[in-house]
Amino acid sequence: MSDELILHEDPRSGNCYKIKLTAALLGQPLDARQYDILKGETRTPDFIDNVNPHGRIPVLQVGDRFLPESNAACCYLADGSELIPQDRFAKAEMFRWMFFEQYSHEPNIATLRFWLAFVGEDKLTPEQQSQIMAKRLAGADALQLMDDHLAHQDWFVGGAPSLADIVLYPYSHVAEAGGFRLQEYRNICAWITRVERLPGFIAM
């Protein structure tokens, strides 16, 4: 079938999980091919030539076409669904939080989790070591902004779950693995519970 969906992924990656969560909430079947990023399996010539010249996962394969970037894959899957608001401003607000996730959240919160829980603090380069404090502060800023926003509403945009919630959930709910203390963010904790109760939810 020309539009069969295959996710090229590392199961430990929150960026890959986002796509699986989107598909699950939409009831959309998704095959998977697994790679170990710590073993360099996304940097092989075969992967570079045939899956993603950027050497990264996730990549969503749609038939014989390949789509890198986790949030773009979520947009593809959810196109036309209720996970994307129809209202013009609300849709733009959803994108606001999706770009915030990739610029201000993931590079701090996900990277610290990867460095501390997967690579190991003693194996980091001096350059990585020197960035830990800045990433801890920027990550805490991102979580505080989310917590303040959620003080007044159940979901990031309007009154219903959208891709904004789905892409922010993966690295938020495991932020403690990067040294953040979730109990300091009460509204985020309540929102995490709401996400986990969505019909069709699957765990990471």
Next chain:
Amino acid sequence: MSDELILHEDPRSGNCYKIKLTAALLGQPLDARQYDILKGETRTPDFIDNVNPHGRIPVLQVGDRFLPESNAACCYLADGSELIPQDRFAKAEMFRWMFFEQYSHEPNIATLRFWLAFVGEDKLTPEQQSQIMAKRLAGADALQLMDDHLAHQDWFVGGAPSLADIVLYPYSHVAEAGGFRLQEYRNICAWITRVERLPGFIAM
């Protein structure tokens, strides 16, 4: 008028220019309020309370609502226009390049321009100094990926300009201010010329 558009910006920022370029190509009038980020004018209590709790520009004001994140503002302005492909996969590819821009391009290419051309290399912190080489390598990777992609097509997605081109142009065309050598990327140079010939184009 309830949907009057005001851009809260620093004119030196490519992230702000993106939004003005999108509006210009669409023939959409846009007022502006200017701030000097080097003087901390986006970190004042007034700005935090009334414009963006994240303390950053650009912010697109739509009537009395405020939309942070440059690429989200471009999505708002271009909604329903020919700058966003209608085809589902092409639209997702546009988002792929927009997320690539914020994750792999801007934090390297724009940050080096800001550090070297605006802050000054001698005024950088030791932690920033230690990141220059990594950002130079990652920025060169991003430019190479773009150059390879443009070897086979005039625009980033399909056969026509889209928001992907508009958001990648600003920091690409001034990449030399961050120490990158554009002449090494022939396809990017040709694409820059094509962008600058679009009807309605305005310079940064």
